[in-house]
Amino acid sequence: MRVLFVVFPATAHTFPVVPLAWALQNAGHEVRVVTHPDMTRPVTEAGLAAVPLGRGDELDEIVAYSRDPALLDGLAGDLAADPRDCPDWGEKWFKLTRLFARLRPLLEDLAGTAVRWRPDLVLWDPFCLPAAIAARLSGAAHARLLWGQDTIAWLRQRSLRYRAEQATGSADVWPEPLEEVMQQLLEPYGLPYEEELLLGQWTIDPMPPGMRPSVPGDLRYESMRWIPYSGGATVPDWLHARPSRPRVCLTLGVGGRGRQLFKESGVSVAEVLAATEGLGVELVATLTPDQTAGVRIPDHVRVVDFLPLSQLLPECAAVVHHGGEGTFSAAAALGVPQLIVPMPYWGERSAARYATERYAGLTLEPDRFSPDALRDAVRRLVSEPLFHNGATVLRQELATLPGPAELVPVLSDLTRRHARSA
Secondary structure, eight states, X not given: OEEEEEOOSSHHHHGGGHHHHHHHHHTTOEEEEEEOGGGOHHHHHTTOEEEEOOOSHHHHHHHHHHHOGGGGGGOOSTTOOOTTSOTTHHHHHHHHHHHXXXXXXXXXXXXXXXXXXXXXXXXXXTTOHHHHHHHXXXXXXXXXXXXXXXXXXXXXXXXXXXXXXXXXXXXXXXXXXXXXXXXXXXXXXXXXXXXXXXXXXSEEEOSXXXXXXXXXXXXXXXXXXXXXXXXXXXOOGGGSSOXXXXXXXXXXXXXXXXXXXXXXXXXXXXXXXXXXXXXXXXXXXXXXXXXXTTOOOOTTEEEESOOOHHHHGGGEEEEXXXXXXXXXXXXXXXXXXXXXXXXXXXXXXXXXXXXXXXXXXXXXXXXXXXXXXXXXXXXXXXXOHHHHHHHHHHHHXXXXXXXXXXXXXXXXXXXXXXXXXX
């Protein structure tokens, strides 16, 4: 079987595809990963075949967020949608459809690649709608591979429900913003719109099933256990031995949004590092040199530029982070209690609530983030058995989900059932 992954051009979207790509490759299937030319390195470093596609001003601008910290001020919570409380869902849905439109430059090259290579299965990032169209043109089966909360399916159903409700009344109905985007994508190929071009023939979901938004209809999900992967690195000597004190990790992710915590909260890096003095812990802070320039590093703190969470978290008693899906899922999979300071961009608030409701962590809102609040929360996570037990139960629950290797035969069967002639 030939499998083509199509990845949104961001590091945080690339890492989650690697374990499944490995599983397919190890089972003897041929795997290729389509990504932006500037994002091929994480793919090839994972031992996977990268297909560079997608030059264009709009795509280059998206990629720039992964490599230029100066652009981080342009990130905000525009796409964050909490299914339990999202009064501005219409604005979120409109902005998402505009993001879909920005991926249009990828379509022509991607369609050409798919028609020439003839994959049997296309697994695509939920932002990359051109991949579904390319799969249709080549005759391949196709499915979404999520990396976080399925906000897109929830917003789509919310929009459809709104239109149905308004159609029965006298009020004017605002146009469905997806229609214009899909018309621009499909019209050159003479294809009609089908819902699977937005939501896939099925969806692979590596998030805890309890985090899945309620989505009416017959949308099929295949759960997959999250395997922590964030690249490789040389293991430092100090990680070979068990820590003599409880180890706490402070990480703000690779996607950029978390790194705005200091600015938005008004709390400095120095204050954060000093807040855990006297707690009897070792703090490992993954901070960049520009963040620690001129900052006094207390004796109980280790500052590292980068370490894969799969190396660092297993010996940690707690982790402090911004709620990004990758960090949340890694900590949940490894049974580490979490202090989440949700910096909303996608599903950070849902992740924080999920951990907190299961006593696998605590939530500290950014507007209440302070050295004292941080200190108190870390003390509780490290000292109270409630959180260790909650994190352990969550890890055990997630361990029952099928891993990537177990999912491979399921994907083979679904591919045979959904493939069609181009």
